[in-house]
Amino acid sequence: MSALVFLIPLSILLAIGALVAFFWAVDHGQFDDLETPALMPLADAPDEPPQEPPQ
Amino acid sequence: MTVGTQGCWHCGEPLPPANAPQAVVGGVAHDVCCMGCRAAAEWIDTLGLADYYRLRTAPARRPPATAGGDGAILARPEVARQAVRDLGGERREAVVLVEGIRCSACVWLIERGVGSLEGVASVEVNALSQRARFVFEGTRCSLAQIVDALARMGYRAEPLTATALTDARRRENRAALKRLAVAGIGAMQAMTFASALYFGAIDMQDIATRDLFRWLAFLTATPVVLYSASSFFAGAVRTLVARRLSVDVPVALAIALIYAASLVMALRGGAEVYFDSVSMFVFFLLVGRYAEMRARHRAGDLTDALARSTPAFADRVRADGTLERIAALELVVGDRVHVAAGARIPADGVLETARCRVDESALTGESAPLVKIRGGALVAGSVVVEGPLALRVERVGPDTVVAGIVALATRAQAARPRLARAGERAAALFVGRVLALAAITAAGWSFVDPLRAFEATLAVLVVSCPCAFALAVPAALTRALGVLAQQGVLVVRPDAIENLAAATHVIFDKTGTLTDIALHGVEPLRDVDRDDALALAASLARGSRHPAAQAIEAAASNEALRPVAAWQSHSGGGVEGEIEGRKLRLGSPSFALTRDPGSTSLALANGPGSPSLDGAVVLADDTGAIAAFHFAERVRFDAQAAVAALAAEGVAIEIASGDVRAKVAAIAARLSVPHFIAGARPADKLARLAALRAEGARVIAVGDGINDAPVLAGADVAIALASGTEIAQASSDIVLANGRLAAIPEARDLARHTLAVLRQNQRWAMAYNLAVVPLGALGFVPPWLAAIGMSVSSLVVVLNALRIGRRKRRGGTPAPKLVPAAA
Numbered sequence: 108m109s110a111l112v113f114l115i116p117l118s119i120l121l122a123i124g125a126l127v128a129f130f131w132a133v134d135h136g137q138f139d140d141l142e143t144p145a146l147m148p149l150a151d152a153p154d155e156p157p158q159e160p161p162q
Numbered sequence: 163m164t165v166g167t168q169g170c171w172h173c174g175e176p177l178p179p180a181n182a183p184q185a186v187v188g189g190v191a192h193d194v195c196c197m198g199c200r201a202a203a204e205w206i207d208t209l210g211l212a213d214y215y216r217l218r219t220a221p222a223r224r225p226p227a228t229a230g231g232d233g234a235i236l237a238r239p240e241v242a243r244q245a246v247r248d249l250g251g252e253r254r255e256a257v258v259l260v261e262g263i264r265c266s267a268c269v270w271l272i273e274r275g276v277g278s279l280e281g282v283a284s285v286e287v288n289a290l291s292q293r294a295r296f297v298f299e300g301t302r303c304s305l306a307q308i309v310d311a312l313a314r315m316g317y318r319a320e321p322l323t324a325t326a327l328t329d330a331r332r333r334e335n336r337a338a339l340k341r342l343a344v345a346g347i348g349a350m351q352a353m354t355f356a357s358a359l360y361f362g363a364i365d366m367q368d369i370a371t372r373d374l375f376r377w378l379a380f381l382t383a384t385p386v387v388l389y390s391a392s393s394f395f396a397g398a399v400r401t402l403v404a405r406r407l408s409v410d411v412p413v414a415l416a417i418a419l420i421y422a423a424s425l426v427m428a429l430r431g432g433a434e435v436y437f438d439s440v441s442m443f444v445f446f447l448l449v450g451r452y453a454e455m456r457a458r459h460r461a462g463d464l465t466d467a468l469a470r471s472t473p474a475f476a477d478r479v480r481a482d483g484t485l486e487r488i489a490a491l492e493l494v495v496g497d498r499v500h501v502a503a504g505a506r507i508p509a510d511g512v513l514e515t516a517r518c519r520v521d522e523s524a525l526t527g528e529s530a531p532l533v534k535i536r537g538g539a540l541v542a543g544s545v546v547v548e549g550p551l552a553l554r555v556e557r558v559g560p561d562t563v564v565a566g567i568v569a570l571a572t573r574a575q576a577a578r579p580r581l582a583r584a585g586e587r588a589a590a591l592f593v594g595r596v597l598a599l600a601a602i603t604a605a606g607w608s609f610v611d612p613l614r615a616f617e618a619t620l621a622v623l624v625v626s627c628p629c630a631f632a633l634a635v636p637a638a639l640t641r642a643l644g645v646l647a648q649q650g651v652l653v654v655r656p657d658a659i660e661n662l663a664a665a666t667h668v669i670f671d672k673t674g675t676l677t678d679i680a681l682h683g684v685e686p687l688r689d690v691d692r693d694d695a696l697a698l699a700a701s702l703a704r705g706s707r708h709p710a711a712q713a714i715e716a717a718a719s720n721e722a723l724r725p726v727a728a729w730q731s732h733s734g735g736g737v738e739g740e741i742e743g744r745k746l747r748l749g750s751p752s753f754a755l756t757r758d759p760g761s762t763s764l765a766l767a768n769g770p771g772s773p774s775l776d777g778a779v780v781l782a783d784d785t786g787a788i789a790a791f792h793f794a795e796r797v798r799f800d801a802q803a804a805v806a807a808l809a810a811e812g813v814a815i816e817i818a819s820g821d822v823r824a825k826v827a828a829i830a831a832r833l834s835v836p837h838f839i840a841g842a843r844p845a846d847k848l849a850r851l852a853a854l855r856a857e858g859a860r861v862i863a864v865g866d867g868i869n870d871a872p873v874l875a876g877a878d879v880a881i882a883l884a885s886g887t888e889i890a891q892a893s894s895d896i897v898l899a900n901g902r903l904a905a906i907p908e909a910r911d912l913a914r915h916t917l918a919v920l921r922q923n924q925r926w927a928m929a930y931n932l933a934v935v936p937l938g939a940l941g942f943v944p945p946w947l948a949a950i951g952m953s954v955s956s957l958v959v960v961l962n963a964l965r966i967g968r969r970k971r972r973g974g975t976p977a978p979k980l981v982p983a984a985a
Contacts, residue, residue: 115378122348126343133336139286140286
């Protein structure tokens with residue numbers, strides 16, 4: 108039971124962290140256009156390393 | 163994928179037979195078709211963006227001959243004030259319609275090319291709506307520089323003033339996503355804590371631990387109710403203030419009641435709390451709302467096409483009679499404007515010259531050009547067929563007729579379809595009954611066992627699922643619209659799905675819909691080679707969207723096309739241009755031959771046996787006619803299949819055409835259509851339509867959207883082919899984006915399936931509630947079961963909606979995906 112004292116606040120903190128990250132992404136236009144990035148080729152400029160595949 | 167190994171390195175069009183210009187890209191010389199392409203390709207290479215040619219999947223658009231000339235106009239402060247928005251500090255924002263975006267590499271190129279300009283902070287390109295948004299520093303960059311940069315890369319850009327609409331959409335989208343995320347994460351957390359209570363992980367005798375978990379669930383449910391569900395509360399208040407009822411009212415009431423009751427229970431140490439259920443409830447409702455909003459925004463992109471129909475620039479007449487080129491945004495009421503023949507009118511106004519002819523088909527659907535005399539009203543967006551003319555501006559910008567149509571179309575898209583409204587009414591009625599039942603339950607239990615009254619009432623509220631009701635219709639409709647859009651069927655008015663499924667008759671237009679025209683014969687009118695005349699004509703025809711021009715181009719696919727200089731299109735007449743220094747005209751006999759007075763008789767006398775040139779297209783130079791092109795009508799490749807499929811489903815098919823009886827009868831026989839009317843004027847077609855509808859028939863009208871406007875407007879479902887004008891399309895119910903007639907029976911099939919699924923959803927929601935609500939009222943439903951039941955009933959509705967369009971894909975031919983970027 109004592110594990111709960113640690114794990115429950117942790118889960119709430121994680122949820123808040125996820126929300127903060129998501130809000131940041133929304134405010135920075137990451138979700139404004141869901142079509143165009145899907146059309147973009149994975150290859151980028153030749154002198155840059157290829158993009159990481161999406162997680 | 164490599165593009166254009168044979169043709170122009172940049173745009174893929176045929177190379178001139180000899181002495182093709184060469185563009186040096188990445189140190190290698192490539193053949194290009196014209197100097198415009200060479201400039202664009204070398205500019206792209208200079209920017210270090212030659213990788214574009216490796217990445218792209220479609221050739222570029224040929225840069226306009228006068229690339230970059232108009233950018234300077236945009237630098238003027240009056241224009242900048244309207245097209246550029248101040249974001250505070252030195253930051254400026256401009257939204258631009260970019261024509262010529264073909265594939266993802268274009269997006270890449272624009273983002274890199276414009277992004278490399280000094281002072282440009284961000285570039286966002288949306289390939290679907292063909293818009294780009296630029297943020298830049300006002301001191302180091304300007305809109306003019308950006309438009310120039312776009313022009314040098316071969317894209318035509320038009321600044322938009324309607325940024326407010328885009329902004330509103332983006333704000334709505336962002337707010338909806340945030341609410342959805344809070345509701346989703348909050349519901350998950352609340353569920354975690356609640357399941358610990360439900361499944362006995364916590365010793366229920368341990369009151370302190372139990373209360374701890376209840377308060378944790380309260381903690382996570384509170385932002386869900388207060389933040390995520392705020393839109394329901396706001397909506398409920400708004401409709402109540404307006405003395406109306408919407409689905410928001412009972413939903414908000416249910417959320418507030420469950421939440422408040424759970425809070426009271428937690429405070430009093432009562433038996434059950436429902437923080438998890440209320441969070442799930444909000445989450446599912448928000449998912450449905452979000453899907454609906456996305457569909458609405460996508461439809462809004464259609465109106466962008468309308469916004470393009472007015473020109474970006476105008477020629478203002480100065481007091482001394484000279485012309486100055488300005489942006490159309492700069493026009494004010496009272497200005498005198500000069501409009502050349504073939505150009506579009508930039509603002510509503512009154513004709514000041516004696517006489518002109520204008521084509522208002524884009525606005526009214528009337529295909530014949532109208533004659534206007536001095537003092538006549540001219541509307542922005544119409545094309546001057548015979549001119550030039552001068553007009554005095556009376557209305558500009560948002561006050562013009564075309565702007566009003568755009569606003570109407572926007573509002574129509576925001577309007578909810580009849581099915582959804584009916585669904586909402588059913589849901590509202592249902593929730594009202596549940597609330598009544600909850601009150602009865604509370605009253606009943608307070609006589610029997612007052613201690614259990616509160617819990618039983620709460621169980622009724624939770625286990626009943628208005629959200630399955632509220633989602634039943636939007637989930638199915640949204641899915642259907644999405645599947646149809648992927649098949650190239652753009653549903654402009656969602657009511658069309660209901661009408662499409664119920665349709666009993668189809669009336670087809672003939673010319674341009676069931677048939678298209680093909681080149682039948684080339685008749686040399688002087689001593690020229692047939693193929694040579696065809697090649698010349700096809701070189702001129704390239705770039706025109708007229709069916710005859712496209713037929714000539716298709717017939718000349720084996721010929722080497724020549725580069726054309728000074729190419730001009732004259733609406734209603736034809737095209738002209740210079741090939742190898744020779745001035746040539748292609749078009750109707752009157753257009754091609756009467757440019758030089760006196761040459762008509764000469765040309766016809768030259769022709770062997772003075773053939774009838776009725777309906778023919780003539781190629782002529784300054785000395786007279788060169789060749790005549792005759793066309794034959796041809797049944798479109800999939801007309802037979804579409805008609806057969808519709809007939810097999812028991813739909814009665816008719817052809818209504820303005821053409822002569824023999825021709826219509828021949829086509830009707832080819833397609834095995836028993837009923838047809840020939841020689842019909844639009845009024846006759848409309849009368850036939852009215853007669854059918856009077857007999858109780860539900861009629862689909864299919865036309866090319868221009869001369870069929872009255873019939874389209876009077877039908878239950880109007881289907882326009884994408885070759886029609888933009889505004890005619892937007893005022894029809896359904897647009898076939900790829901012109902496939904076979905999509906009509908497919909869409910009808912899908913619409914019927916959608917209605918079936920929709921009814922299943924409603925029946926399921928009803929059956930579920932009829933089964934569980936009495937149990938809840940009697941106190942037999944434990945809270946965990948109520949929460950699961952509520953969630954599952956919503957999920958069933960959504961999953962059922964996802965079945966729409968699956969059956970089709972397994973059986974039928976793979977539907978061509980609609981990729982607007984690839985032309």
